[in-house]
Amino acid sequence: MEPQQKSYTGTSSIPLRITYVLLILLGVFQLALIFGVPWGHAAWGGQYRVLPKLYRFGSVSSIGLYCLFAWILRRRERHPEYKFPKVASWVLVGYSVMGIIANSASSSRYENFIWAPVSLVLTMCMVLIARGRAHHQ
Secondary structure, eight states, X not given: OOOOOOOOOSSOOHHHXXXXXXXXXXXXXXXXXXXXXXXXXXXXXXXXXXXXXXXXXXXXXXXXXXXXHHHHHHHHHHOTTOHHHHHHHHHHHHHHHHHHHHHHHOSXXXXXXXXXXXXXXXXXHHHHHHTTOTTOO
């Protein structure tokens, strides 16, 4: 059995709140793509105006991942002594760094100038949360 949390203050840190906002915005964007909103040039490499069915399944998966990310990061902040959220949060940092690289290297100007900076801010917040010092700013 894992030990009880002792240091949680009852409120989410600013980096976690920013992360929630960005993940919600990303989720809404992906949801719009799923329902055929013609924003495909700003996603998945910018190849399609309206995403084909296979890419829409990718957007569904992305929303699921965003929910998982939020849960892991919340657990990391609320239970800093637990090993799983500690390790998983650093895995998310690595995943997010790959997002910065992918969005920066994309042929889509939208991904270059919108999603790469969003990924950068998200990564910076994840680093603060993963370090376990988000409340000690």
